[in-house]
Amino acid sequence: MTERKIINIALAGNANVGKSVIFNQLTGMKQCIGNWPGKTVEKCEGNLTFLNYNFNIVDLPGIYSLSTYSIEEIISREFLIGENVDLIINVIDGTNLERNLFFTAQLIGLKLPMIIAVNQMDLVRKRDIMIDFKKLEELFKVPVMPVIAVHGRGIHELLEKAIIMYENRLLIPNEDIFxxxxxxxxxxxxxxxxxxxxxxxxxxxxxxxxxxxxxxxxxxxxxxxxxxxxxxxxxxxxxxxxxxxxxxxGEDITTIISAEIYNKIHDIMHQSVIKSQIPKKVTWADKLDHITTHSIFGYAILFLILICSIWIVFTIAEILGGLIDGIYDFLTPIVYDLFGDTIWTNIFWDGGIASLFGGISGVLIIVIPFFLIIEILQDSGYLPRAAFMMDKMMHQLGVHGKAIIPLILGFGCNVPACTGCRIMETEREKRITAFLTTMIPCAAVMTVVLGLVGRYLGFQYVAILYGINFAVIILFGKIASKKLPGESTELIMEMHEFRTPNVKVILLQTWVRTKDFVYTAMPLIIVLGIIMEIMIMFNLLVTINVILWPITVLWLGLPIETGIFLIYGIARKELTLVLLETFALEISGIPLIEFMTQIQMFVFSLVTMLYIPCIATIIVLKKETGWKFALKVALAEIGFAILLGGIVNWGYIFITGGG
Amino acid sequence: MITLDILQNNKEIIVRMVHAGWRAKTRLANLGIVPGTKVKKLRSAPLFGPVQIKVKGSDLVIGRGLARKILGELVS
Incomplete structure (x- = not known):
């Protein structure tokens, strides 16, 4: 057998041109394992075999230039001039050539073999835009090929072309054109x-x-x-x-040079592209665009989407979560019958496997529907509209409009929300947004608040709790944006037309995100479960309750047993309530309402709401921003939750005179 | 001369000056917003929010603070 030749390809292009879709079509699955060395930018690599060649493909971040505007730009250009790129595939949006060719101009300067893949050809045809591919090839001296990534058209042709170019090594792009x-x-x-x-x-x-x-x-x-x-x-x-x-x-140099490049592009466009002169018909996309940015309906729709998403996630979680917990309960006696009640069964089953099931029923089935919803919103083009509408309000928190996207996600689950903070351009913006998302009350927090305060104290108190939570977010947003070094960035983003979401793309992206989450968070959830079980075995939990006594009993005025529940809540917030109910009923033999007073319930919920993002969130936060920042966030939130909880407790005692 | 934030919807200007800081200016220049470029304002978000413009054939949204720093001559 002859050895296969290896071709290293880098996919480069602006954000939102379908680069990732092409990557997925090529490699079957996006594999974003780990970050670029020393950076918090995700590195996506994949490979495939085609006609006896092995292709290694790296999907570079979506960028607009090869300057030093963002960390992504520096990473990209350093990777491209490294030794591991045989060929660049520059993906450009055919409906938006002028803007996209600016980046192409920069890539051409790198003098690497290149193929230009003109994506969204279906839309190009629909809009009666005529692109003269021959002319473009002649001008750039590189192959220019039509692609419809979402339908997988033109993908194989890209590979065939890559092989031809690899074997001939002739085509260095024509930099004279610029x-x-x-x-x-x-x-x-x-x-x-x-x-x-x-x-x-x-x-x-x-x-x-x-x-x-x-x-x-x-x-x-x-x-x-x-x-x-x-x-x-x-x-x-x-x-x-x-x-x-x-x-x-009379201008600065960047402006002069950019203007020169855009002038050249204008000439190129003039020679190779004919745009339809027929006025565009008003389509459903235009109508949707109009209504989602309307000054009243726009906000109503945003609110409705938020509520519906939470409701859908809740419903699914309730149905499937019960089912999965049921399976665990069904298996438990069987396992104990088979292996006996030994230390090892305790550690393995009650610790490891229970956490695995808990992770699935408590986190995963909340996370997946949320990923799905966000992918639909993303792929349809709704999210930039939300950012457009919310920019003004987000400035109150020290960030710009794009931050609304992770913040919305946070209401379902802080974990994908943290990952979502990647869309922010600078490290500073990303950190502030990530910090804020960890304080958004997620679905699990909602179960606790509704189940405890909603049920026993009434909804007005739920509203007060949420009010406090939002006030805290605004306060911390203001503090964080003052404390973190650097200037705040203004919103600059592209607004694409609405389009029918592509089912395949959505499912694929959801799967990729889910897989990523499972690899990152699940092992830790399981390990922590095992540690917890071992602690129970050695009766360390009682010790913890005693250690926490000054905080829980003295400062917060809670029953001593709540100490360990709050510790459990680090793993999964809804556990605090579940454990509390079980404990009150089974061990003390009294219903919850007698176990805790109303003020205790309120303080307990308040602390649960604010005290720490769950362990899965911390893990993801660490992945996005590093250990130091994640730790700081966790400590700040624990400290503040305890402080505020105590103030409420003592304030209440003071006002009511100790009642 | 008029700035983008106070320009009426559906009116066009030819950019004459961008007063922003280095970062924003670089980004805007990379996106084609340089002196001489035609920019059409499409709308602005409620409550003095960001503005949406058409430039080089595609739609961009820029924060109001930034829009205030883009000056141009009205195209009639």
Whole structure:
């Protein structure tokens, strides 16, 4: 058997052009295992075998440029000039060529073999846009191919083309097409000459000469520093050139260069694309767009979607959760009959397997429907509208409108919500948003609040609790946005048209997210369950209750037994209520209403609501922002919940005179 | 000269100046919002929220604070 050849491909393109869909079509499954080294940006890799070739495919983050605007841009360009890329597939949105080609222009500068995949061809045809592929190929000197990713069309052709290119190694894109106007070009050429004269000194910088020249002319921090180390004279020259150009144009350099590139793109568009002149008919998508951004209906719809999502998640969780718990209860006596009541059965079954079942019935079946709903909203194009409508309000929390998306998710489950914070552009925005999502009362918290306060104290107290919760979120949002270094970013996002969601894409993405979650959170949930069981065995729980006594009894005024319930709540918040009820009935033999006073219930719920995001959330938060930040968040929330709970307790005692 | 935030819906300007900070300016430039570009305002969100514009054939939403920093000449 001959050995298979390996072709390394990088998928690059703007956000929202269907890159991930192509990736999934190619590799069958998105595999985002781990992050880019040292970064909190997810790395997605996959492979496939096609016609005796092995393809390694890396899906780069969706970006608009190869500058240093975001960490994703730096990661992408460093990966691309590394040794592990044979070929770039640049995915572009055919309905939005002008914007997408700006990024293509940057990629061409890297002088790597490239294929341009023009996606959304179905929409292109529907809108009567004519794209002259031959002309584009001629201009760029790279293959330009039509693709309809959601239907899997044109995908195999991409691979076939990749093989042909790999075997011939001929096609280096034509960077001359993006030559600038005389003034800028003169400066660029001056720098190119200098770089070439100093090739030896600069050999550790792998970027192509022209790309490097343009970037240092632009004042690209990263590359300027790299060149400075070896040849500060070149940087001096670039500075000189830059200020000359800026004086000449009365604009800053980024603007000058971007404008030049867009001018070129305009010429290219002029030669190769004909847009329909027929006025667009008003479609259902336009009507939906209109109503979802309406000043009254827009908010009503947003609210309705939120309520419906929570209701759907709740209903599913109740039905399936009961079923799964039933299976566990059914199996338990059988297992005990078979293996006897030994330490090992206790640890394995009551600890490990019980946590596994608990994780499925308590977390997984809440998470999956929520993933599904969010994917539908995402794929249909609703989410940017929500961000548009909520931007103003989100600014009150120190973040911009996009943060509404993870925050909505948080009402179902904080876990996917934390993952969802990736959409925020800067580390600062991401951290604030992640922090806020961990304080959103999730479905599990809702069960506790409704089951305890709602049931025994009445709904007005539920409203008060939620009111306090939201006030805390606003307060912490304000504090976090002041405390975290850096400036707040304003909303800049693309708004796409509504489209019918694609079932396959939704299911695939949901599956990918679920798998990711299971791998991250499940093992830890199980391990913690086992540790907890061992602690029960050695009677450590009583000790914990005693240790926590000053907090639970003295400060919060709760029964001493609640200490351990609150500890359990770290694993799953709804456990606090379940355990409380069981304990009151089975051990004390009294109904809950006699076990706790009303103020105790209120304080207990308040603390449960605020004290810590559950362990699964902490794990995901750690994955997104690092241990240090996750730990800080957890400690801050525990501290604040206890503080507030105590204030309510003592305030009540003070007001009622000890009653 | 008029800024994007106070421009009427469905009116168009040719951008003359972007007053934003380096980051925002870079991002806007990368998205094609540079002097000389035609920008059409489509709508703004209720309660003085962000504005939606059409530029280079696609729709963008930008925060109101940023929209205030984009100046241009009205196209009649």
């Amino acid at each position: 030559k600038f106007g005389k003034e800028v070009e003169d400066k660029v050429e001056q720098l190119i000459k200098e770089i070439e004269n100093n090739q030896k000194e600069l050999r550790s910088i792998k970027y192509p000469t022209r790309f490097l020249a343009v970037k240092i002319l632009e004042g690209d921090e990263d590359l300027v520093n790299k060149v400075k180390k070896f040849k500060p004279e070149i940087i001096h020259l670039s500075k000189q050139g830059r200020s000359e150009l800026e004086d000449l144009h």
